[in-house]
Amino acid sequence: MNTALASHILQPADLALATRIRAVTSRIIEAPTRRKHKLSNTSIAHQGYVLVQVTLDNGVTGWGEGSTLGGPRWAEESVEAMKANIDAYLVPALIGQPACDLETATTLMDRACKRNFSAKSALDMALLDATAKTLGVPAHALLGGAQQTSFSAIWALASGDAGQEVEEAREMISKGWFNRFKIKLGFADPATDLNRLGALQKALPAGTDIIADVNQGWSEGECIRYLPKLSDLGVSLIEQPLPADQMGAMARVARRSSIPIMMDEGVFTTTEAFDGCAQAAGAVLSLKLCKHGSVHRLKQVAAIAQAAGVDLYGGCLLESSIGASAHLHAFATLPKLHWGTEHFGPKILIEDLTRDGLRYENFRVHLPTGPGLGITPDPERLDRFARKD
Ligand code: MUC
Numbered sequence: 001m002n003t004a005l006a007s008h009i010l011q012p013a014d015l016a017l018a019t020r021i022r023a024v025t026s027r028i029i030e031a032p033t034r035r036k037h038k039l040s041n042t043s044i045a046h047q048g049y050v051l052v053q054v055t056l057d058n059g060v061t062g063w064g065e066g067s068t069l070g071g072p073r074w075a076e077e078s079v080e081a082m083k084a085n086i087d088a089y090l091v092p093a094l095i096g097q098p099a100c101d102l103e104t105a106t107t108l109m110d111r112a113c114k115r116n117f118s119a120k121s122a123l124d125m126a127l128l129d130a131t132a133k134t135l136g137v138p139a140h141a142l143l144g145g146a147q148q149t150s151f152s153a154i155w156a157l158a159s160g161d162a163g164q165e166v167e168e169a170r171e172m173i174s175k176g177w178f179n180r181f182k183i184k185l186g187f188a189d190p191a192t193d194l195n196r197l198g199a200l201q202k203a204l205p206a207g208t209d210i211i212a213d214v215n216q217g218w219s220e221g222e223c224i225r226y227l228p229k230l231s232d233l234g235v236s237l238i239e240q241p242l243p244a245d246q247m248g249a250m251a252r253v254a255r256r257s258s259i260p261i262m263m264d265e266g267v268f269t270t271t272e273a274f275d276g277c278a279q280a281a282g283a284v285l286s287l288k289l290c291k292h293g294s295v296h297r298l299k300q301v302a303a304i305a306q307a308a309g310v311d312l313y314g315g316c317l318l319e320s321s322i323g324a325s326a327h328l329h330a331f332a333t334l335p336k337l338h339w340g341t342e343h344f345g346p347k348i349l350i351e352d353l354t355r356d357g358l359r360y361e362n363f364r365v366h367l368p369t370g371p372g373l374g375i376t377p378d379p380e381r382l383d384r385f386a387r388k389d
């Protein structure tokens with residue numbers, strides 16, 4: 001072999017040695033949001049993250065973020081539990097391992113700790129960031145390469161005040177950031193929610209895409225009664241109207257609904273993805289690292305959905321630009337993300353956690369360029385928003 005070329009080729013053993021995980025730190029971050037964000041089961045004015053920083057033997061660092069909404073209410077993880085399980089169980093399972101062996105890291109974390117997917121995803125994205133930085137490539141290059149570099153973006157309206165929501169939607173359109181909207185339902189009675197939705201639909205330009213997320217807030221009976229009304233109001237997609245563990249009821253509702261139903265809280269694991277798709281509990285599936293636990297698992301869930309003919313939606317849990325960029329790198333490698341993505345987190349925070357932020361332009365969010373995740377956390381903001389014990 002040409003010796004000049006050979007000197008540039010990193011041998012697998014060199015990469016494993018260079019990327020040995022030396023240390024991991026974790027911090028709870030509470031970042032203020034521009035307004036109250038209300039869901040059927042919680043309401044927040046600060047978004048909670050556990051931020052991890054991984055340091056490799058070669059001195060390279062990688063960043064990751066586990067997101068949770070309003071304590072253990074959207075799902076079972078809270079920032080306190082995530083940090084405790086990261087420090088006591090997940091980090092000890094990873095120290096000394098090569099960060100480049102991402103699938104092995106997932107197996108080791110699964111052995112050390114059941115579920116805890118948001119906590120695991122924070123570490124997974126930090127290992128991905130550090131490995132890709134070591135190699136000088138963007139994270140997506142380690143996941144199969146980018147097939148798309150920008151995504152149609154969706155903003156969530158969740159103050160519960162129709163007037164404020166109309167103003168906010170108009171502001172997002174005028175900035176060129178978002179012209180598709182998801183409205184949160186289920187925290188008022190259905191009739192009140194429908195009035196709010198009607199006001200929004202009337203005020204926005206004709207044909208504006210509106211998605212409704214009920215966050216498990218309705219019963220099957222309420223779905224039978226109110227989903228046709230959402231259809232009359234032009235809603236394009238209905239997200240997780242029923243409790244996460246009622247897959248059979250979701251399937252019955254999906255069969256009678258004229259609007260596609262999306263599985264969100266009902267599908268975390270690959271097994272749940274298989275069951276949901278096999279039972280036809282929805283025609284669309286929302287992908288999120290906090291549910292699947294790693295970029296590779298997210299891709300496995302996506303593959304199960306694709307095999308079943310279920311469309312894909314890029315979900316979020318109000319991640320900052322750190323977590324959002326990890327999602328974009330994973331989404332970029334999918335052949336198709338039918339519904340685009342709602343990664344609006346960086347814009348709902350009063351101040352994002354990174355220096356560069358993500359680029360929102362022409363109603364699309366753009367895949368960051370540069371090595372690793374392609375973002376630079378802002379140390380001053382991290383210190384300011386870190387929980388002080
Ligand atoms: C969810 O259920 O989709 C994501 C956006 C939002 O407004 O809430 C979250 C969780």
Ligand code: MG
Pocket residue numbers: 213215239240264265
């Ligand atoms: Mg949802």
